[in-house]
Amino acid sequence: MKAASFGYMSVLELDEALQALARSEGAAKAMSGGQSLGPMLNLRLARPPQVIDIAGLPLLRQVKAVAEGIEIGAGVTHSEIEDGHHAPLVGHPMQGVAAGIAYRAVRNRGTVGGSLAHADPAADWVVVLPALGARVRLRSPRGERTVEAAGFMLGAYTTVLEPDELVTAVIVPRHTPSTRWGYHKLCRKPGEFAEASAAIYLDEAAGVSRIVLGAVDGPPLLLDALASAVARDGASAASRAQLRAAVAAALPERDPIDLKMFTACLERALEHAGVVARTQATGAPT
Template sequence: MKAARFEYERASSLSKALEVLSNNGLDTKVMAGSQSLGPMLNLRLARPDSVIDISTLRELKKVTQEGALLKIGSGLTHAEIEDGIVDLLKGHPWQYVASSIAYRSVRNRGTIGGSIAHADPAADWVLASTAMNAEIEIASAKGMRRVPINEFMLGAYTTVLAEQEIITAIIIPAMNDQSRWGYFKFCRKIGEFADASCAAYFDPENKTANISVGALDGAPRSLSGLAKIIAKDGWYSISRDIISEHVSLNLPELDELDQKLFTTVISRCLDRAFKIERQA
């Protein structure tokens, strides 16, 4: 199939895009990498009156450090993060997250902001952002606001983003020498959506301990009890049975097979988070 007819405009600036969204009175969709919107248009699952293209806006590709926080522009593609073309993300663990997304052709076009806005439950950036207590910076013609990631995604493909708003940045803690980060997902084959995924972030300096699981029916779920035990007693103190207990407690809707799958995914994620300590 082909997309239904729509008006197309390429934005020359963020302010121009926001002006179009607030003034044209049409059903307008924002296009970044178009790796989700494109197929939806072709399948006619989305039939907007117009599309505003923000993919060429350099102002959405900036990465800056503000104290202990990193501000990542929403227009960065997965490939740009993967390749470490921005100095502040060179050597950052999110390079690995980016490299595991779909295929290189998708990573060349897809953007971090577009992925989070789409809010697919199996999406990598939604899960990674949740584990790091990210804030989502959102712009409209009325101004800017920041929303904690755990308040941003309301359910599958559903967010607090209004029709006149655009995600401009993702704000996360900067890594330090004490930070521990792990990420693991199970896919039936490379490039497919995950059947189970887990991201873990521990930072004693900021008193943060998060384990989040994704590829569920809705937003990622946190295993805060397990994270607190690990932060207090260390990863060595945790057995597979303890992980399994916390999976059963936090994901009771899963059948026995899926609970075993998530137990394995969480265990491998935590192994990656603490691999430096295990090799010492």
């Protein structure tokens, strides 16, 4: 199947894109890498009257150090992060996450902002950025606002974006010696969307602790109580039984197989972060 007929507009100025979105009253769709919207067009799951191509916007292609951390333009591709094209992100947790997204061909075109705006519950950035405590910068003809990544996604394929708004950047904290990080996802085969995922971010110096479950069919789930306990007590708060109990409380409707998968993701993310020993994390969850 091929896409239904639509108008195409390529823009080189952000304001031009925003005005076009505003004129369409929510009917037009912005496209950057096209790795999500393209298949939806071809399957006719999306039938916008107009597609606004924002891939060439220079403003969305920048990465820079700012007072709050690192500002990443929404049009930066996964492969650019993976390959260390931007010095502020070399050695950052995002570099390793980017390397595991889908396939190289997808990473060459897919963008951070596009993935966030698409809001697939099983995607990587929708769980990783809330764990990092990232903030998302949005712009419309009415002005600019910044929202917490943890509150950006409202449901599957649903976000706080207004019809005339675009994601322009995400701001993430710098990776420092005081931070510990872990991320793990389970896929049926490499390159596919996750069946379960978990991320942990600890910054002892800043007093920050976050544990997030992804691929939960809706917005990612923050396990605040577990994160606080792990930050306070370390491995003694992260036994398999404790992790399974936290998962079961967060996902009460899930079957035992799902609970095993999410528990395994949590264990391996905690191992990655150095919270639990490898011998514990690599055992088969019960």
